[in-house]
Amino acid sequence: MNNIINELAEMFKHFPGIGPRQAKRFVYFLLQQDSSYLTKLNHLVAELPKMISSCVECQRFYQDGQFADHSLPCPICHDEHRRNGQLLVVEKDADLEAIEKAGSFAGQYFVLGGLVPILTKEPEKKIRLAGLVRRIETLAKAKQLTEIIFALAVTTEADHTIEYLKERLAKLAEQYSLKFTLLGRGLSGGLEIEYSDPDTLKSALENRH
Ligand SMILES: [Zn+2]
Structure with a gap:
């Protein structure tokens, strides 16, 4: 079986500017948190692709309303002023x-x-x-x-x-x-x-x- 600590550290290593040692520190930080923190983190990460769109015009990421409508421009591009x-x-x-x-x-x-x-x-x-x-x-x-x-x-x-x-x-x-x-x-x-x-x-x- 894979070592879950190493596997998770491997994921963090892909974050910008994060090396192997920092990646491991993130995992140990998570291990010290209570379950509500982990549940919330888990939930927010899972929600990202559902809630956040990339604007069809400027391509920035934004959250619009309750559910992201992937075909709409963001409020900045939408602003007629x-x-x-x-x-x-x-x-x-x-x-x-x-x-x-x-x-x-x-x-x-x-x-x-x-x-x-x-x-x-x-x-x-x-x-x-x-x-x-x-x-x-x-x-x-x-x-x-x-x-x-x-x-x-x-x-x-x-x-x-x-x-x-x-x-x-x-x-x-x-x-x-x-x-x-x-x-x-x-x-x-x-x-x-x-x-x-x-x-x-x-x-x-x-x-x-
Ligand atoms: Zn935009």
Whole structure:
């Protein structure tokens, strides 16, 4: 019979940033909790795919109402007060949430769901390229989109992703006269969207180039 401690630790090892030792610590932490904690955790994990949808437009995860309707756009994409002239492209949901919380952007979003590693053979599988193309076409055909803002972190992988996207989207940009812009880089030279404070995000957006 398999050792359940090892099996569960194996599951935790797949979590972002978690190594084998931390994975084991999670298992021992769970062993010390009472049964109501474990039941609730079990229940919430099982409910995730039922309650959470990926938005058909921006692709972020969201919970809408009691049961997720997988065909509806999320409340942000659904909001008629938002402007359609700018599409802001982020790596992950947490980045979108940070920008939304800062309250300095009123345009449209797209969540790439990853970055393109430098030496990858199938870059289109690392990000939601097809979804991004669809999103751009829909907004551009409505004749309102003018700008695509790449709001990615300041890392080599992010830079590589931007170069890759610019190349793949070049024809579309030409066809619909879209310009590409990047966030202004913070004074420190580094910018992690997820951990940036609202003022830094605001100035990065204002100083985009
Ligand atoms: Zn959405």
